[in-house]
Amino acid sequence: MSRLVRSTPKADGYRMPAEFEPHRQTWMLWPYRSDLWRNGGKPVQRTFVELAALISQFEPVTVGASQNQFATARSKLPEHIRVVEMSYNDVWVRDHGPTFVVNDNGDVRGVDWGFNAWGGLNGGLYFPWDLDDLVPQKILAIENIDRYKPENFILEGGSIHVDGQGTLLTTEECLLNPNRNPHLNKVQIENMLREYVSVEKIIWLKKGNYEDCTDGHVDILAAFIRPGVVVLHWTDDKNDPQHEISADAYERLMHATDACGRKLEVHKIHSPAVSYVTEKEANGIDVIEGSLPLTEGLRLDQSYINFYMANGCAVVPTFNDPWDNKALDKLATLMPERKVFGINGREVVIPGGIFHCITQQQPIGISQSAPACKGE
Amino acid sequence: MSRTFNSTPLKDGFRMPGEFEPHKGCWMLWPERMDTWRNGGKPAQLAFVAVARAISAFEPVTVGVNASQYDNARTLLPEHVRVVEISQNDAWMRDMGPTFVVNDKGDVRGVDWDFNAYGGFKGGLYFPWDQDRKIRRKVMEIENIDRYRAPLILEGGSIHVDGEGTLLTTEQCLLNANRNPHLSKEEIEEYLIQYLNIEKIIWFPRGIILDETDGHVDDLVCFARPGEVMLTWTDDETDPQHAISKEALEILENSTDAKGRKFKIHKLHQPGPMFMTLEESQGIDYDEDAEPRNEGDRLAGSYVNFYIANGGVVVPLFDDPYDRPAMDLITKVFPDRKVVGVPGREILLGGGCVHCITQQQPRSAHP
Numbered sequence: 013m014s015r016l017v018r019s020t021p022k023a024d025g026y027r028m029p030a031e032f033e034p035h036r037q038t039w040m041l042w043p044y045r046s047d048l049w050r051n052g053g054k055p056v057q058r059t060f061v062e063l064a065a066l067i068s069q070f071e072p073v074t075v076g077a078s079q080n081q082f083a084t085a086r087s088k089l090p091e092h093i094r095v096v097e098m099s100y101n102d103v104w105v106r107d108h109g110p111t112f113v114v115n116d117n118g119d120v121r122g123v124d125w126g127f128n129a130w131g132g133l134n135g136g137l138y139f140p141w142d143l144d145d146l147v148p149q150k151i152l153a154i155e156n157i158d159r160y161k162p163e164n165f166i167l168e169g170g171s172i173h174v175d176g177q178g179t180l181l182t183t184e185e186c187l188l189n190p191n192r193n194p195h196l197n198k199v200q201i202e203n204m205l206r207e208y209v210s211v212e213k214i215i216w217l218k219k220g221n222y223e224d225c226t227d228g229h230v231d232i233l234a235a236f237i238r239p240g241v242v243v244l245h246w247t248d249d250k251n252d253p254q255h256e257i258s259a260d261a262y263e264r265l266m267h268a269t270d271a272c273g274r275k276l277e278v279h280k281i282h283s284p285a286v287s288y289v290t291e292k293e294a295n296g297i298d299v300i301e302g303s304l305p306l307t308e309g310l311r312l313d314q315s316y317i318n319f320y321m322a323n324g325c326a327v328v329p330t331f332n333d334p335w336d337n338k339a340l341d342k343l344a345t346l347m348p349e350r351k352v353f354g355i356n357g358r359e360v361v362i363p364g365g366i367f368h369c370i371t372q373q374q375p376i377g378i379s380q381s382a383p384a385c386k387g388e
Numbered sequence: 389m390s391r392t393f394n395s396t397p398l399k400d401g402f403r404m405p406g407e408f409e410p411h412k413g414c415w416m417l418w419p420e421r422m423d424t425w426r427n428g429g430k431p432a433q434l435a436f437v438a439v440a441r442a443i444s445a446f447e448p449v450t451v452g453v454n455a456s457q458y459d460n461a462r463t464l465l466p467e468h469v470r471v472v473e474i475s476q477n478d479a480w481m482r483d484m485g486p487t488f489v490v491n492d493k494g495d496v497r498g499v500d501w502d503f504n505a506y507g508g509f510k511g512g513l514y515f516p517w518d519q520d521r522k523i524r525r526k527v528m529e530i531e532n533i534d535r536y537r538a539p540l541i542l543e544g545g546s547i548h549v550d551g552e553g554t555l556l557t558t559e560q561c562l563l564n565a566n567r568n569p570h571l572s573k574e575e576i577e578e579y580l581i582q583y584l585n586i587e588k589i590i591w592f593p594r595g596i597i598l599d600e601t602d603g604h605v606d607d608l609v610c611f612a613r614p615g616e617v618m619l620t621w622t623d624d625e626t627d628p629q630h631a632i633s634k635e636a637l638e639i640l641e642n643s644t645d646a647k648g649r650k651f652k653i654h655k656l657h658q659p660g661p662m663f664m665t666l667e668e669s670q671g672i673d674y675d676e677d678a679e680p681r682n683e684g685d686r687l688a689g690s691y692v693n694f695y696i697a698n699g700g701v702v703v704p705l706f707d708d709p710y711d712r713p714a715m716d717l718i719t720k721v722f723p724d725r726k727v728v729g730v731p732g733r734e735i736l737l738g739g740g741c742v743h744c745i746t747q748q749q750p751r752s753a754h755p
Binding site for chain 1: 389392448455459467468469472473474475522526530532
C-alpha cells in the first residue's frame with residue numbers, strides 16, 4: 013500500500029539521498045512515440061536495451077512499458093529485467109518520476125511533484141502530459157512506498173541535483189521560469205525545495221546548456237560525483253554560446269560553499285563537438301502540432317555530464333567524438349570507486365535528453381544516520 | 389525479475405495450494421466494459437470496492453485497472469488497497485490471473501495458461517481478449533514471480549484443488565470443444581497433473597444451470613478444507629438445478645479424494661432463482677460480439693462462489709431469504725474464520741461473483 017502523507021519530508025525526518033548513495037533499483041520507461049523518436053522508436057529502443065542491460069549488471073532494473081509496447085519491451089529486454097505495464101506520454105522518468113527520500117530508520121518515501129511537460133502550454137515540449145503526471149503514483153503503488161504530494165508545485169527531477177548532505181544545485185533559467193511556478197517567488201521556491209528534499213543550501217546556477225529544450229535542466233550541465241565534488245560541462249571554444257554559460261556556472265560554483273561549509277572542487281568535462289539533427293534523422297520523426305519540432309539542423313544538447321550512477325558504476329553517453337575517451341578517462345579517474353562505461357547516446361539525445369534523463373534511482377532504505385559533513 | 393521455465397511444476401516439486409492455505413494477498417481487476425456491466429460499470433465498481441474492502445481486512449489487496457480508469461479506481465478504492473495499471477478486456481481475475489504454485493521451501497511460482505474469453509469464437513463471451521492473455525504475466529512481473537507457460541486454455545474458475553492432490557472440475561467446461569478440442573480427456577488430465585501437481589481428478593458432468601462460462605466448477609462446489617466440500621443445492625425438484633446438484637452429490641458420495649478419504653459434504657441452498665430485470669438489461673450496451681444480456685435471463689447465482697481469505701470468508705449476498713441460512717452454514721463450516729457478506733447482485737449481472745473476481749497469491753517464505 014502507498015499512503016498519501018499529508019506532511020513534508022523535512023517535517024518527517026526524510027531527505028533526498030544523492031545518486032551515489034546505494035540504490036534498490038533503477039526505473040526506466042520504454043520509448044515509442046514517433047513524433048519524438050525516429051523510425052518508430054526502433055533505433056532508440058536498442059540503446060535503451062543496451063543501457064538497461066548494463067545497469068542491470070549492477071542493480072535491479074524495472075522498465076515500465078505502455079500497453080501497446082509491453083510484449084515488444086518484454087521480448088527485447090533481458091529476462092532478469094522486470095517489465096511492468098505503465099502508461100506515460102513519454103519516457104523521461106528522471107523528470108516525471110518520483111523523487112525518493114529516505115530517513116535514518118531505513119524507510120523510503122517518494123515525492124510526487126506536479127509535472128507540465130517542461131513548461132505546459134507556455135513553451136512545453138508536448139501536449140497532453142496527463143499520463144506522465146500519474147507515473148510517480150503508479151511507481152510508488154507498485155513498490156508500496158508512501159507518497160508526498162506538494163500542492164501546486166511543478167518540478168522535474170532533472171532540474172535538481174543533491175549531494176545528500178544538504179546541498180542542492182539548480183538553475184534559475186528552469187526553476188524561476190514563468191512556465192513552471194509563476195505564482196511563487198525565488199524564496200518561496202527555495203522553501204519548497206527545503207521542505208520536500210530537505211536541503212539547507214541551494215546553489216543557483218544561472219542558465220542551463222545552450223538551447224536546452226527543458227529550459228536549462230542542471231543535470232546536463234553540472235553534477236555531484238560525491239559531496240564537495242562537482243563535474244561541469246565545458247567548452248574551450250569561446251565562439252560557442254555554451255562557453256559563456258559554462259564559464260558563468262564555473263564562477264558561481266568556485267565561489268560557492270556547500271551546506272557543510274566546504275568550497276567545491278569543480279572538474280571541467282569538455283563537450284563533444286557541436287552536432288545537429290541530420291536530414292535523415294529528421295525525416296524519421298513525425299511532425300505533430302503541439303510537439304517540439306525536431307527538424308534538420310537543430311542543435312543537439314550533447315554532454316557527458318548527463319551520465320547515470322548506479323551501484324558501483326557510471327554510464328556515460330558517448331557521441332563517436334574524439335572527446336569521448338578523454339571524458340571517460342577523466343570521469344574514471346574522478347570516480348575510482350566506480351566502473352565507468354560509455355554507451356552511444358546519439359539516438360537518445362535527439363529529442364533532448366540523455367541517460368540521466370531516462371533513469372531514476374530508487375534508494376535502498378538503510379538504517380543509519382544521515383551522512384554527516386566530513387571536515388576538510 | 390520473472391523467469392519463464394520450460395519445465396512443469398510437477399517436475400520441479402511445486403503444487404497448487406488450496407485456497408484455504410495462507411495468502412500473501414489477493415488480486416482483483418476493475419469492471420469497466422459497458423457491454424458486461426450496466427450503467428457504465430458504476431454499480432459494479434462499487435460492488436468491487438466492497439469486495440476489495442472486505443478482503444483487505446484479512447490480507448493485502450491489489451487491484452489492476454486500465455489506464456483510463458486509474459484515477460477513478462484509485463479514488464473509489466480505500467487507500468490501503470494497492471492500485472496498479474494492468475490492461476484488461478474484462479475483470480475476472482480468477483479466470484485470467486495466474487494460478488500460483490508453491491514448493492516445500494516456500495517458493496512461489498505462477499502458471500500462465502492460455503485464455504480465449506470462455507470459448508473464443510465458439511460461444512466465447514467477448515472479443516478481443518488480447519489484453520486478458522497478458523494479465524498473468526504482468527502480475528508475475530510486478531511480483532517478481534517465475535512463470536510456467538502452460539499450453540492449455542484454462543480459466544482458474546474451472547478448477548478447485550484441496551492442496552493435497554485432489555482436483556474438482558467439470559466436463560462441460562474442460563472438455564468443451566471451444567477450449568482445447570485438439571486434446572483428449574486423458575491429455576487434459578495429464579496437463580492438470582503436470583501443471584498443478586495433483587493425483588486425482590473428480591469430474592462433474594455439468595456446472596450450474598445457465599452458467600455462461602460453460603459450467604465453471606467454482607459456482608457448483610468448492611473445498612472448505614481437505615476432505616470437506618460445499619455444494620450448491622436446491623430443494624426445488626422442478627428447478628433444473630436440482631438434477632445438476634443431485635448428480636454432483638452422487639458423484640461426491642461415491643468418490644474418495646487423492647488421500648483415499650470420503651468427502652464430508654455440505655449442501656448450501658442456492659438463492660432465487662434470480663432473473664435480470666428490464667431496467668438492468670437496459671443499462672447494458674449491445675455488442676454483436678458479446679454475450680447478450682436480456683430481461684428475464686436467469687442469473688447463475690450461487691453462494692459457493694465465496695472467497696476464502698486469511699482468517700476470513702467473503703460471501704456474496706443477494707437480498708434473498710436464503711442469505712441468512714447460507715451465512716449460518718458457512719460460519720459453521722469455517723469456525724476459525726470471520727464470515728463477511730457483500731452485495732453480490734451487481735457482480736452476478738456480469739456473469740460471475742466474488743470468487744470469479746479474485747485470485748489468491750499464496751504466501752512465500754521470502755518477503
